Amino acid sequence: MRILHTSDWHIGKRLMGRERLDEQSAALDEIVGICEREEVELVLVAGDIFDTYLPSAEAEDLFFSKIKAMAGEDRAVLLISGNHDDGVRLSAAILDSVPAAVALAVVWLVLLLIAAVIQRRETRYRNG
Numbered sequence: 001m002r003i004l005h006t007s008d009w010h011i012g013k014r015l016m017g018r019e020r021l022d023e024q025s026a027a028l029d030e031i032v033g034i035c036e037r038e039e040v041e042l043v044l045v046a047g048d049i050f051d052t053y054l055p056s057a058e059a060e061d062l063f064f065s066k067i068k069a070m071a072g073e074d075r076a077v078l079l080i081s082g083n084h085d086d087g088v089r090l091s092a093a094i095l096d097s098v099p100a101a102v103a104l105a106v107v108w109l110v111l112l113l114i115a116a117v118i119q120r121r122e123t124r125y126r127n128g
Contacts, residue, residue, distance in 0.1 A: 004035060004043050045080065047085065
């Protein structure tokens with residue numbers, strides 16, 4: 001399975017009062033291109049998707065459009081909210097914006113993590 005891990009997008013961040021949504025859009029387009037070119041099956045976005053807990057409408061629109069492009073027809077996308085993000089906002093966006101593969105990715109990843117924890121504990125138990 002091909003997994004792409006990314007984080008800290010900080011969509012909506014301004015630098016010295018300068019709007020950066022165009023730059024952020026171009027960076028996210030590059031990630032979409034990598035997903036397509038490398039035939040990524042799961043995109044894991046680990047935190048700080050937005051730069052603020054209450055992003056602007058423009059920042060949210062950018063997020064919605066890019067996450068939908070990232071998911072494509074059958075790519076799973078898993079978002080983990082960071083300290084700058086509202087987890088409920090991210091969940092609502094995902095349920096409204098992308099295919100069911102996103103929800104399935106959450107279940108798949110949780111099961112994978114549980115299996116890894118169990119395996120690690122068994123190894124520790126056997127090795128003393």
